[in-house]
Amino acid sequence: MSSISIVIIYTVYAIGLPENWAEVESQLASIFFKVFLFVLVIEIILGILKNKNEVEKDERDEMVAGKGYRNAYHFLIVSVVFVLFQMIMEDILGFNALVYGTVSLVHVLIYVVLLASIINRGTQIFFYRRIGF
Amino acid sequence: MSNFKIENNIRTLRFHSGEMTQAELAKRVGVTRQTINALEANKYNPSLELAFRIADVFDVGLEKVFIYVK
Numbered sequence: 001m002s003s004i005s006i007v008i009i010y011t012v013y014a015i016g017l018p019e020n021w022a023e024v025e026s027q028l029a030s031i032f033f034k035v036f037l038f039v040l041v042i043e044i045i046l047g048i049l050k051n052k053n054e055v056e057k058d059e060r061d062e063m064v065a066g067k068g069y070r071n072a073y074h075f076l077i078v079s080v081v082f083v084l085f086q087m088i089m090e091d092i093l094g095f096n097a098l099v100y101g102t103v104s105l106v107h108v109l110i111y112v113v114l115l116a117s118i119i120n121r122g123t124q125i126f127f128y129r130r131i132g133f
Numbered sequence: 134m135s136n137f138k139i140e141n142n143i144r145t146l147r148f149h150s151g152e153m154t155q156a157e158l159a160k161r162v163g164v165t166r167q168t169i170n171a172l173e174a175n176k177y178n179p180s181l182e183l184a185f186r187i188a189d190v191f192d193v194g195l196e197k198v199f200i201y202v203k
Contacts, residue, residue, distance in 0.1 A: 058164040
């Protein structure tokens, strides 16, 4: 969820806000603040209620986390190599670069990192569903 | 894809150990209750170390807990 939130916030920051933003700004700020407070309170309550004697993470969790990191790492490596390679594509193959300029490159690389994070979590959810919670 | 399966008698052994709960077994072998549940449902194969720890809790040999099915 944090990755998706960061993607949304970053997209708004990078692309810009809609024209009628002023009308909904106060409402959204209020909703965002309420949701943030609600999540914070729930997290604190869960933290207090958590049984300290219970094991939180074991070998199965580490295995699932490992699969998530593996998939995210593969995606990240392929994407970064592709983004860097397409910059010199013009010289080698005669095509125009898809992403050109430092600012665009930084935007794309940030999205790639965030997508890798989403792939990591997605893979973990997939394997937890397959081998049971 | 391998055509073998590892099954286990954990549920039966728990029953014969005074209806030991999944949570209690999990605590004794140092894993989460969800892992014991996944093991009993044959959805997850444990590490050799965990397999030995489970066998040790029931005080039986490894082959009494886990069965290799071809």
